[in-house]
Amino acid sequence: MSTYTSTLGGHRYRFGSLARLLAAASPERSGDRLAGLAASSAQERVAARWALADVPLTAFLAEPVIPYETDDVTRLILDTHDAGAFAAVAGMTVGGFREWLLAADAGELAAVAPGLTPEMVAAVSKLMGNADLVAVARKVRVVTAFRSTIGLPGRLATRLQPNHPTDDPAGVAAALLDGLLLGSGDAVIGINPATDSPKAVRDLLELLDGVIQRYAIPTQSCVLSHVTTSMDLMERGAPVDLVFQSIAGTQAANASFGVTLGLLDEAYEAAKALGRGTVGSNVMYFETGQGSALSADAHHGVDQQTVEARAYAVARRYDPLLVNTVVGFIGPEYLYDGRQILRAALEDHFCGKVLGLPMGLDICYTNHADADDDDIATMLTMLGVAGASFVICTPGGDDIMLNYQSASYHDALYLREVLGLRPAPEFEAWLGSIGLLGEGGEIRDVSGTTHPLTAIGRELAA
């Protein structure tokens, strides 16, 4: 194991391994302190960054932060590394790589992605400011499709999240109507079910599929159940568009979610075989989030941002339609306040995009974190500028099932207006066809009217 050193302020700092160096260089956050991995002083943090800037990118191939023998995510990363794509940056240090990224164009960034490992990308992010993370990410375009196309320039998609605490179909349908009337749902209509009961999940899938078919909405549905539940339901003929799974960056953390790469391989093949997409065939949906590995005691002494980036190597294997970090959901023991959540959101989006993923965000916070709706507005604006593929939206920004606050449908309208962003093209055309699109491309305010879509709600109310 290599040792890394640097001198700052007359003091010589030593870092006993690449993992220790990465952790010490990471911007401050409560989770790394909880893990006992954070730099012990502000100067040690900057000293670690000086040392990290001089580390050659090839070091990340030579010294895995988690051993190859004991972790299948490490094996996935190294076994699928594309040396040809890496050649463009193979001679660089982390510091030089930062400068290259800032100057690179979209074509160069797309070409190098298969040659990058999560650790390289995590490392360079630690040398970048928030503005750097925005500037590089916004150049990257990752386009995926199922019934709508996600990630095109000038577009921002949304996940409509009509959750209900008891999976009550009437309650779900009411929230679904609310989101559709506010122009939301082009990334996915996605429900977090209250239980993983196959019967309950299937009822929700049938409900969403019924609405999508009846109104010919160019979008996809997802009930975010465990991958084994989705596999079971696909076998029984349920209308599964996307297979969802929460994933993490180590084998042990994935085990805590009850998944293995083999299981994901199987689910991926089964979903592809259904062929339910119309304009594309990306069938997987993943959620991630800093802190999940530590929460499962499965981080192997690696800082939470680097472990998070490793989850993107897992996602990348399955050409997903959607990936989002649920940044801020896990609580103040991992990301303490609005400042730390913002930083993590920008890091995750940057790392995901640079590794070639259709990265979106659930910009959120819990009530025991030191954050509020002003932090949501700040994060949303920065992530909109950074070119996030999609954001998750909830009624009024309040999820009554998961008990946390996320962006609202109104927030997405705001973001589209101030940045001139439009919905996915297929969904935009559909919005036009049902009279929800104004002359300037904005979502018309039809609250208090008898818009035809309100038939969804009128039947419930009857």
Add this chain to the structure above:
Amino acid sequence: MTTSQVASVDRDLWPSLRRHTQARIGLGRAGTGLPTHHRLELQAAHAAAKDAVHSPFEPDVVAEALRGEPTVRVRSAAPDRLTYLQRPDLGRRLDPADRAHLPVGEWDVVFVVADGLSSRAVHEHGAAMVRATTALLPTAWRVAPVVLAEQARVALGDDVASAMGATMVVVFVGERPGMSAADSLGAYLTYRPMPGVTTDADRNCLSNIRPPLGLTYETAAAKLAGLMGRASELEITGVGLKDESDHMEVSERLL
């Protein structure tokens, strides 16, 4: 489609839909933003939730509601609320002195009532859920004294079960408060837990126990007792043990 076709006012729709959900639907718009009234309502709810997180757990409230049942009180290794919020590892471990006081026996199940992130949820629903679930268990089962745990997270139940010699543990825990619900209770079932080895994939979970708006005691207890019976037969909990009970509603009538 022209504006006139969608312009007729329908004031009754959203109030009637709100009977089905507490979600903040049909709020209307001011440009792209929320009307002032709704913005302030959101802030008021957030303020209430933030305040709820910091309200102290009162084990006496639960013990009183469980009068007639033996109870035992424990603390986690987190000495105070602030530490608890930042150090989940401490919230998963018993205070060593309290561990020594737990009654050891050949228990089939131990119920742990843990404050989690909402003491209010535990004060309101904890005892009722213990009673409702216990009533549905086979009479031959040996049920341990109910453990009332302060500054506690779900995995504290592993430590409790292991210290007491219980085969199965059910942790009733206050879920983190949302803006519409500060009193939501979760239930976590784990078969033969081992501290430090058991992971979340080894548990079965019911969330949003919160009558009358969330799961009722009867429904939650029936689901839980059903899971416990099958866990006992199969000697397993977690992703290998699915909740196969019928869903309460059908979607067909909606469409």
